Amino acid sequence: MASDVKLHDAPKMGCMGCAVRGLGFCRFSLDQGLEAARADTPQVAQVERVAPARRPIFRASDRIDGLPVICAGWGAVVAYLPNGRRQILSFPLPGEFISSSLVFADVPFRDVEAVTPVHYRSFDRATVRQHMTIRPGLFERLFKDCITEKERLEELAIDLGRRSAEERVARLILDLTERLAKHDLQRGSTIDFPLRQTQIADALGLTPVYTNQVLRKFRNSGILKIVGRTLTVLDPLKLSLLANR
Amino acid sequence: MASDVKLHDAPKMGCMGCAVRGLGFCRFSLDQGLEAARADTPQVAQVERVAPARRPIFRASDRIDGLPVICAGWGAVVAYLPNGRRQILSFPLPGEFISSSLVFADVPFRDVEAVTPVHYRSFDRATVRQHMTIRPGLFERLFKDCITEKERLEELAIDLGRRSAEERVARLILDLTERLAKHDLQRGSTIDFPLRQTQIADALGLTPVYTNQVLRKFRNSGILKIVGRTLTVLDPLKLSLLANR
DNA sequence: CGTAAAATTGAGCTGTCTCAATCAATGTGG
DNA sequence: CCACATTGATTGAGACAGCTCAATTTTACG
Numbered sequence: 001m002a003s004d005v006k007l008h009d010a011p012k013m014g015c016m017g018c019a020v021r022g023l024g025f026c027r028f029s030l031d032q033g034l035e036a037a038r039a040d041t042p043q044v045a046q047v048e049r050v051a052p053a054r055r056p057i058f059r060a061s062d063r064i065d066g067l068p069v070i071c072a073g074w075g076a077v078v079a080y081l082p083n084g085r086r087q088i089l090s091f092p093l094p095g096e097f098i099s100s101s102l103v104f105a106d107v108p109f110r111d112v113e114a115v116t117p118v119h120y121r122s123f124d125r126a127t128v129r130q131h132m133t134i135r136p137g138l139f140e141r142l143f144k145d146c147i148t149e150k151e152r153l154e155e156l157a158i159d160l161g162r163r164s165a166e167e168r169v170a171r172l173i174l175d176l177t178e179r180l181a182k183h184d185l186q187r188g189s190t191i192d193f194p195l196r197q198t199q200i201a202d203a204l205g206l207t208p209v210y211t212n213q214v215l216r217k218f219r220n221s222g223i224l225k226i227v228g229r230t231l232t233v234l235d236p237l238k239l240s241l242l243a244n245r
Numbered sequence: 246m247a248s249d250v251k252l253h254d255a256p257k258m259g260c261m262g263c264a265v266r267g268l269g270f271c272r273f274s275l276d277q278g279l280e281a282a283r284a285d286t287p288q289v290a291q292v293e294r295v296a297p298a299r300r301p302i303f304r305a306s307d308r309i310d311g312l313p314v315i316c317a318g319w320g321a322v323v324a325y326l327p328n329g330r331r332q333i334l335s336f337p338l339p340g341e342f343i344s345s346s347l348v349f350a351d352v353p354f355r356d357v358e359a360v361t362p363v364h365y366r367s368f369d370r371a372t373v374r375q376h377m378t379i380r381p382g383l384f385e386r387l388f389k390d391c392i393t394e395k396e397r398l399e400e401l402a403i404d405l406g407r408r409s410a411e412e413r414v415a416r417l418i419l420d421l422t423e424r425l426a427k428h429d430l431q432r433g434s435t436i437d438f439p440l441r442q443t444q445i446a447d448a449l450g451l452t453p454v455y456t457n458q459v460l461r462k463f464r465n466s467g468i469l470k471i472v473g474r475t476l477t478v479l480d481p482l483k484l485s486l487l488a489n490r
Numbered sequence: 491c492g493t494a495a496a497a498t499t500g501a502g503c504t505g506t507c508t509c510a511a512t513c514a515a516t517g518t519g520g
Numbered sequence: 521c522c523a524c525a526t527t528g529a530t531t532g533a534g535a536c537a538g539c540t541c542a543a544t545t546t547t548a549c550g
Contacts, residue, residue: 079399079403081403081407081408081489082489085407085408086407087402087403087406087407089399089402089403100392101392101395101396103388104385104388104389104392105392109396110399132381132384133381136377136378136384139377139381139384139388140349142388143348143349143384143387143388143391144349146388146391146392146395147345147346147349147350147391149395150346150391150394150395150398151346151354153395153398153399153401153402154324154334154355154398156398156402156406157332157334157398157401157402157405158324158326158332158334160402160405160406160450161332161401161405161449161450162326162330162331162332162450163326163330164537164538165537165538196495196496196497197496197497197498198496204406205405205406205407206538206539207538207539207540208496208497209497209498209499209538209539209540209541210537210538210539212497212498212499213498213499213538215497216498216499228547244326244327409505410505410506441527441528441529442528442529442530443528451506451507452506452507452508453528453529454506454507454508454509454529454530454531455505455506455507457529457530457531458506458530458531460529461530461531
């Protein structure tokens, strides 16, 4: 719970993320006057909702009215296969859309789960679409978010297709660290790290058991430290070398 | 050469694909009068270019003036890693954009190679961007193409992360068959299949040697037949079952 | 404080890889 | 039109990264 509280305490930060920054689209962020003050801001942000940790936020076949943005907490977009296999496709973080595909689709096609308690708000789809035609800047913003999601999936495919388990783990940690840093959600070289090893495994196409061994190796080599639900990178250089980039 | 000729002979079909159909955006398709006749069609299609088979079309760091569409032939978007490892991220087919990311970026960030001789045309980026703001339908069309690319990458990630070699091969063949059928580039249950086993391997995160064994198994079980550069699905049901969907 | 979930560790196993050799196909120059 | 050269396909044999099964310990939380 301790770490969840930390995440709870930062709902205002969530509104700073790339998905909504600069859009004048962030009316729900009460203390982001700068953004909210723009006269043409569409009044579309719905009430904040909260999904409890480890619970589904949306099912693959749910009908969704709008375009959800994470305010606080970590989500997970996951694909289920026959046989119980799971592949996590992305971890939407505070300030990010769950999926920009929802601009046009009213069904997510994937299960979306809460890693931590997730605070989110949805923008009404019809309104967003309408405003897109009026303000091309908004359209462009959403399009670019879609491209970012696409690029992340490319990186994921490269990881899963051609990189070793160690490289994958190293890269996931670096990626999350950098994304959280971008949203000011890190403290020095430590971040809240709510992921279970099972979830890391499902994100990296590995087994929980093997994931554990890789993490142990990293810990034993003094590369990182995981205490409670907090991760500290002790040797960023070595981690980068392992990540191979 | 024989199969390449087949692909050469179908450049007009290439313009029918989802990337450009219905856009009034297909001026280069001389015999698609229906499309070309629209008064608001932007005059942006450049001269057709041809890249020879097995050669790079673009390098990852090339500066590209526009948004290339495949008219005929198969492309491959590939990521190179240190150590010579390669991951093929997509096979752009006739009628498809090489990457919708190029609407905003002037550099592809990936190597793009020609599987067969590739005929392509580019739309000037500035002009496209300009027309996007005038005609929201064009913007939406491009956005949706981006979403399609994203969804394909999700499927790829699921394949690479959680499916066996047999499942991956089966699914690749089904996917290509369906996409070619959508563009009327199949004859019954047979398609031109210009891929080398090395390329299949690089697309599926496998080794050429193992890919060969899987294909042999499929051949021996009477599921498919590969003659020359042509592939015939003999037992679509069994193939679907192997693909697990 | 008890119970359930997660992490850790061990031991053996297998899908896929590596290395290496051979064979077939395709392209090239004379 | 042939001989050679190059690239791709095929096959075999052994190796290993990462998996499965299973038990134990630690952590989280009501």
